[in-house]
Amino acid sequence: MAGSVRPLAVERPRAGLASWLREHRQLVSGLGLLLPAFLTSLLLSVVPLVYLVRVSLTREATFFFTAEHTVENYRTIAERYLPNLWETIYLAGLSSLLDLIVGYPFAYILVRKVRYRDLVRATMMFPLFGPLYLSLGMHYLFLPNGPLAPALNLLGIEGTSLLYSLPSVLFAMAIFTLPFMVMNIGAALSNVDPMLEEAATCLGAQPWQTFWRVLFPLSRSGILAGLLMCFGWNLGVYVQPLVLGTISEQRVLAIALYQKGVIQFDYGLAAAMGVVLMALAFGVTWLSLRLSRGALGA
Amino acid sequence: MVTGGKALAERRDSVARRPRLWTSVVRQRRRILDLVQHGYIWLWMLIFVLPFLTTFAYSLRTPDGISLSPYQHVFGSFKDNLLLSFEVTVISIVLNLLVALPAAYAIVRFPIPGKGLLLAILNLALYTPAAVMGISLVIVYNFLFHIAQSLTGLIGAYVVGTYPLMLIPIIVALRDLPQVYEEAARCLGANRLQTLFRVELPLLGPGISAGILLTFVIVFNEFLVTLFVAGPGNTTAALRVFNLTRTAGIQPSTAALASTMQIVSFVVVIAFFRFFGSRYLKGTYLI
Numbered sequence: 001m002a003g004s005v006r007p008l009a010v011e012r013p014r015a016g017l018a019s020w021l022r023e024h025r026q027l028v029s030g031l032g033l034l035l036p037a038f039l040t041s042l043l044l045s046v047v048p049l050v051y052l053v054r055v056s057l058t059r060e061a062t063f064f065f066t067a068e069h070t071v072e073n074y075r076t077i078a079e080r081y082l083p084n085l086w087e088t089i090y091l092a093g094l095s096s097l098l099d100l101i102v103g104y105p106f107a108y109i110l111v112r113k114v115r116y117r118d119l120v121r122a123t124m125m126f127p128l129f130g131p132l133y134l135s136l137g138m139h140y141l142f143l144p145n146g147p148l149a150p151a152l153n154l155l156g157i158e159g160t161s162l163l164y165s166l167p168s169v170l171f172a173m174a175i176f177t178l179p180f181m182v183m184n185i186g187a188a189l190s191n192v193d194p195m196l197e198e199a200a201t202c203l204g205a206q207p208w209q210t211f212w213r214v215l216f217p218l219s220r221s222g223i224l225a226g227l228l229m230c231f232g233w234n235l236g237v238y239v240q241p242l243v244l245g246t247i248s249e250q251r252v253l254a255i256a257l258y259q260k261g262v263i264q265f266d267y268g269l270a271a272a273m274g275v276v277l278m279a280l281a282f283g284v285t286w287l288s289l290r291l292s293r294g295a296l297g298a
Numbered sequence: 299m300v301t302g303g304k305a306l307a308e309r310r311d312s313v314a315r316r317p318r319l320w321t322s323v324v325r326q327r328r329r330i331l332d333l334v335q336h337g338y339i340w341l342w343m344l345i346f347v348l349p350f351l352t353t354f355a356y357s358l359r360t361p362d363g364i365s366l367s368p369y370q371h372v373f374g375s376f377k378d379n380l381l382l383s384f385e386v387t388v389i390s391i392v393l394n395l396l397v398a399l400p401a402a403y404a405i406v407r408f409p410i411p412g413k414g415l416l417l418a419i420l421n422l423a424l425y426t427p428a429a430v431m432g433i434s435l436v437i438v439y440n441f442l443f444h445i446a447q448s449l450t451g452l453i454g455a456y457v458v459g460t461y462p463l464m465l466i467p468i469i470v471a472l473r474d475l476p477q478v479y480e481e482a483a484r485c486l487g488a489n490r491l492q493t494l495f496r497v498e499l500p501l502l503g504p505g506i507s508a509g510i511l512l513t514f515v516i517v518f519n520e521f522l523v524t525l526f527v528a529g530p531g532n533t534t535a536a537l538r539v540f541n542l543t544r545t546a547g548i549q550p551s552t553a554a555l556a557s558t559m560q561i562v563s564f565v566v567v568i569a570f571f572r573f574f575g576s577r578y579l580k581g582t583y584l585i
Contacts, residue, residue, distance in 0.1 A: 026408055026409055027408070027409060027410065029404075029408065030404040030407075030408025030409065030410045031404070031410065032404075033400035033401065033403055033404035033408070034400070034401050034404045034405070034410070034416070036396065036397045036400060036401070037397045037398065037400070037401035037420055037461065037465070038401075038416075038419070038420070040397055040454075040457060040458050040461065041419055041420050041422060041423065041458060042419075044423070044435070044454050044455065044457070044458035045419075045422045045423040045426070045431075045458050046419065046422065047438065047442070048431075048434035048435055048437070048438040049422070049426070049430075049434055051434065051437060051438050051441075051442060052430070052433065052434040052437060055437055102342075105338060106338065106339065106342055109335045109336075109338060109339055110339065113332070113335055113336070114336070114339055118571065119343070120339060120343060121571075122564075122567075122568060122571070123343040123346045123347050124346055125563075125564060125567050126346050126347055126349070126350050126560065126564070127346055128515070129515065129519050129559075129560055129563050129564075130519040130520070130521070130536070132519070132521055132536065132539060132540055132543070132556075133349065133350065133353065133519075133539070133556050133559065133560055134349045135349075135543075136349070136353060136539070136543055136552070136553070136556050137348065137349020137350055137351075137352045137353045137556075138349055138352075139543075140349075140352045140353055140355075140356040140553065141348065141349065141352045143548070146352065146356075147352060147355065175345065175346065175349075178342075178346075232425070235427055236427025236428050236429050236430070236522075238428070238429055238522055239521075239522070239540070242544075243543060253429070254427065254428075254429035254522075257429050257430075257433055258429065258432075258433075258525070258526070261433045261436065261437075261526075262433075262436065262525075262526060267433075267437055270433050271433065271434075271437065274429070274430040274433045274434060277427055277429065277430050278426060278427070278430045281425060281426065281427050281430070282425060285425040
């Protein structure tokens with residue numbers, strides 16, 4: 001038996017790069033096609049992030065000459081920039097919660113009742129063009145001679161007190177990420193059969209019982225994915241506090257990072273802040289990908 | 299006797315009327331509920347559009363009444379910024395196509411080990427906050443690549459940040475495309491290139507244009523990474539809006555530039571939806 005197998009194995013061409021290439025032609029050409037993308041990501045994404053970690057471990061202005069490794073930058077963050085970190089997490093968390101509260105009914109009605117979905121989708125494009133135009137628009141909205149001023153005067157609120165405040169920053173952040181929340185919850189809800197709700201109602205459940213016992217458990221994955229996605233986007237918030245916020249909101253890490261890195265050339269500290277922000281964002285993304293199995297199911 | 303008969307008749311009437319009354323109450327309640335629900339959707343649609351509408355209205359308000367005169371600046375002093383924006387966007391789209399098409403093809407059609415990890419690496423820039431990407435690229439451009447404040451560096455930043463968004467719709471489209479077409483073309487005597495250009499690329503059209511749309515929307519409106527990476531010579535229109543917001547935010551011309559950017563983006567998106575629908579945008583940045 002063994003003797004009859006052996007000659008076959010001997011006859012096959014072995015060794016030599018050319019034959020190996022011929023045998024794995026598919027693999028080699030596949031890798032060749034991937035090369036541009038891989039190189040782009042390696043050079044402009046992986047290398048910069050690794051270098052960022054390295055710079056964050058060097059002392060201010062010494063990394064030009066000798067790499068003197070220290071954790072001083074992280075100590076500075078722990079001593080002086082913790083409020084900035086908390087402010088970032090606080091704003092991102094609060095705006096994501098706001099998104100959930102506002103977005104769940106929105107997604108539910110959109111999936112179950114609305115036939116003019118294309119129109120809704122078209123209006124949802126505007127926040128996606130970026131937080132800059134959004135903040136600018138809200139700035140004009142709250143100006144003392146803006147369009148909202150008469151209504152606000154009627155309510156006894158002064159427009160300028162809304163202009164630079166926590167609520168307007170939160171609102172701008174929430175509007176920017178609301179489409180992501182609606183998208184995630186809507187995807188989860190459209191997989192829930194409306195018959196289940198009807199069955200619950202027929203069996204005597206009150207509307208809130210139907211929601212709490214049937215809808216909520218079935219859409220939990222969408223809620224979690226939406227929360228994490230909004231949180232991840234809002235962690236890097238920059239322009240909303242700058243245009244609409246007070247000094248207290250302007251402590252967010254992205255603004256502090258820009259001040260340190262680009263204005264004051266303190267690359268070490270800026271890099272350390274970047275690493276903290278990156279760790280937060282990647283943690284959140286990892287969690288959300290694990291929960292939603294990713295956009296590509298990969 | 300008479301009163302008794304009247305009572306009976308009344309009772310009969312009320313019994314006969316009761317079901318109708320009941321359904322009308324239910325119907326009315328449902329109508330109110332419908333009204334509230336649709337009102338909620340319309341309220342949020344208004345809120346989504348309101349910042350743009352306010353910006354647009356503000357751009358028309360000049361000291362001497364309503365006029366389009368602020369838009370002179372858009373095609374005057376802001377013209378260079380707009381042109382640079384278009385130029386950079388087009389270059390990014392072309393580079394993205396060159397990078398993403400082969401990669402998507404390889405990922406779907408070739409046996410490559412460790413696809414999950416590979417996709418994670420390719421998508422890394424997508425998950426990096428813009429400020430972190432900006433500072434890391436500034437540091438690397440300054441100390442490693444020595445292309446600080448150059449247009450090359452700016453375009454590189456755009457490409458690495460947006461080509462995953464080109465990759466995803468093309469992968470979806472390629473997975474939808476049965477391999478039979480390719481095989482049929484090869485059997486009929488087309489060579490690899492002919493198959494690619496005559497059969498596969500036309501069939502991948504919607505996926506590719508979804509990628510182009512996403513790249514356009516992001517690169518055209520990107521300002522934060524640009525703020526870090528761009529030198530003083532290459533201020534894109536979105537960055538100009540940001541700079542003006544910091545210095546001359548309440549000028550109508552700022553509002554005019556911001557409205558122009560949003561109108562251009564919106565028209566492109568709507569045109570895309572008209573031609574291709576939204577199938578290939580699922581699971582990406584836009585819905």
